[in-house]
Amino acid sequence: MTQADREQLSRMAAGDLGADAAAELRRRMNDEPALMEEHRRLVRLDRRLRALATTPPPPGLDAAVLMMDATLRSPDDEDLPPTAVRVPAIVARARTRPRALSTLLLWEQGARVLPWMLVLGMVLVLAARGVWTAPSAVRAGADGIVIENSTFILDDLRVDVRGRARLEPSDPAERVSGQEREMYRSHLIAFAAGAALTLVVEHGEALVTNGGAENVVSAGSSYPVPQREPSPGEGGAAPSEVEALRQENQRMSERVAALERVAAPGAGSPGAVSPIPWPELVPPGLAAAPFRQLAADAAAEVEGAELVEVDCAEFPCIAVYRTPEDRDVGDALRAVFEGELATGTSLSHMAMVDDDGSGPVVVHVLAAVPPTPDEGLRTRLRERGEAQAQALATEGPPL
Amino acid sequence: MIGTRDDEERLVRRAVEGDPLARRALVQRHGPLLWSLCRRLDPEPEDAYQECWEKVLKGLPRFRAEGAARLNTWMMTVAHNHLVDRFRRRRPTEPFDEALLPANESYGESVAGENEAALEAALLRLPPARRRVLVLHHLHGLSLEAIAASEGTPLGTIKSRLHRARAELLGLLTEGG
Numbered sequence: 308m309t310q311a312d313r314e315q316l317s318r319m320a321a322g323d324l325g326a327d328a329a330a331e332l333r334r335r336m337n338d339e340p341a342l343m344e345e346h347r348r349l350v351r352l353d354r355r356l357r358a359l360a361t362t363p364p365p366p367g368l369d370a371a372v373l374m375m376d377a378t379l380r381s382p383d384d385e386d387l388p389p390t391a392v393r394v395p396a397i398v399a400r401a402r403t404r405p406r407a408l409s410t411l412l413l414w415e416q417g418a419r420v421l422p423w424m425l426v427l428g429m430v431l432v433l434a435a436r437g438v439w440t441a442p443s444a445v446r447a448g449a450d451g452i453v454i455e456n457s458t459f460i461l462d463d464l465r466v467d468v469r470g471r472a473r474l475e476p477s478d479p480a481e482r483v484s485g486q487e488r489e490m491y492r493s494h495l496i497a498f499a500a501g502a503a504l505t506l507v508v509e510h511g512e513a514l515v516t517n518g519g520a521e522n523v524v525s526a527g528s529s530y531p532v533p534q535r536e537p538s539p540g541e542g543g544a545a546p547s548e549v550e551a552l553r554q555e556n557q558r559m560s561e562r563v564a565a566l567e568r569v570a571a572p573g574a575g576s577p578g579a580v581s582p583i584p585w586p587e588l589v590p591p592g593l594a595a596a597p598f599r600q601l602a603a604d605a606a607a608e609v610e611g612a613e614l615v616e617v618d619c620a621e622f623p624c625i626a627v628y629r630t631p632e633d634r635d636v637g638d639a640l641r642a643v644f645e646g647e648l649a650t651g652t653s654l655s656h657m658a659m660v661d662d663d664g665s666g667p668v669v670v671h672v673l674a675a676v677p678p679t680p681d682e683g684l685r686t687r688l689r690e691r692g693e694a695q696a697q698a699l700a701t702e703g704p705p706l
Numbered sequence: 707m708i709g710t711r712d713d714e715e716r717l718v719r720r721a722v723e724g725d726p727l728a729r730r731a732l733v734q735r736h737g738p739l740l741w742s743l744c745r746r747l748d749p750e751p752e753d754a755y756q757e758c759w760e761k762v763l764k765g766l767p768r769f770r771a772e773g774a775a776r777l778n779t780w781m782m783t784v785a786h787n788h789l790v791d792r793f794r795r796r797r798p799t800e801p802f803d804e805a806l807l808p809a810n811e812s813y814g815e816s817v818a819g820e821n822e823a824a825l826e827a828a829l830l831r832l833p834p835a836r837r838r839v840l841v842l843h844h845l846h847g848l849s850l851e852a853i854a855a856s857e858g859t860p861l862g863t864i865k866s867r868l869h870r871a872r873a874e875l876l877g878l879l880t881e882g883g
Contacts, residue, residue, distance in 0.1 A: 314870055349876060352879070359822060359826065360822065361741075363738045364741035369733050373733060639858055642858060643859070646835035646836060
């Protein structure tokens, strides 16, 4: 049974097959029991698809939506950056994820600390609201995590502070540390791994919600945050696990630093990358012939898209289109490619605007790429795309 | 559980006015619908779900309540648009996520009985654009015309995707068995 046969059966079942083709297919079905059986399977498949369950979202997700909604509608927060309102979203997501997610990241955006960290599949939210109006509302200090007039959330623990409070490890031995940031992270990892913390309110008061219980802690008092109970199946964290997480944290920090360097202004001009030869074994989805066909089909299908070239001289093929300055045309091109790409491949799409004298012209460069293209491949694609755009600009307007 | 048309209209009106209870009721009533789309069409369904709700709740004042079915369709269209946006925004390096396949699910074994889990797993193996058409049309009854409009893609292409998706799905289930 071929894919083409199945597609024909599907078209016939939907009434999308011409009368002659349908008659021919029915004749074949009578002669070929396998084809008839496939038709029955298709009908059963449609029924099974309609019967697939519509399940409620994971617990906590709707609550996160409502929190986000409330934040968005709050008149005080109209100028909040989008990240701020995504905080509860991240909380909910992390709670639905397995503990195996062991990433610890500290993101900084200018002087502001983005209000979340992932810790062992849980989330630390630093001053979900206050950090944006008072960036220093939650910060790491040598004496712990200082919270001022803001909210701190870590897994089941929520601390709303009106005034100033400090969250520190209950064990004095754990408070001894060198660099502040390292200590800061260590505390969080320790807490995530099950260590106890103590909240000390310096002035004002704090409302501590932990495991559903609420406690008001007034100035001059402290509140012991109990050791976190491992959730079912989670198990305790061994020192080796904490150490492994520290190392993971270090690796992630280095990765973040590398990404920041790449993202920094002026960092996007790496040296030229050599042409990439075709590999000996090319996955079917990246082969030249089907890509050429896809490129031609897309040009035929999308009005206004002129296929200038399909360059398969090196890996991977790229298709170059010239289109009017109309975003819809680019979107349509992209949609056609996305729809036809083989499983296990992804799409690279660049668009460059040029004015060739006859008005703005957009050059689209599309390529099917491996699932995880490396930096070299991406850079080379960019170079090829820019070269094509440059060549088109030099050529001038089409005749 | 969807209420009557009047009930739905009142609910939408109250939600537009900012009544938190009405907004909560909307989320609870229609959450399964949006979740069904997000978990099947987006590699990060929790994020997608919340963003879809953000779009839906923000766009609610523009919805003209004419009944429960219309609200469902409108929500699906809003969610669909957003999921397509997310898909297009994703970096080109982001591959189809094989990790989405249900954990501990031996694909080859489970398709022998062609059970629901196997069908879900096979669905996730379809390329995203085809999967979108199949899920929206077959699971949720959105018309092909509406899908074509949301995707900004000709109807013929959408039909091709649908037929190709059904054929591929059948093939995947056959291979697995």
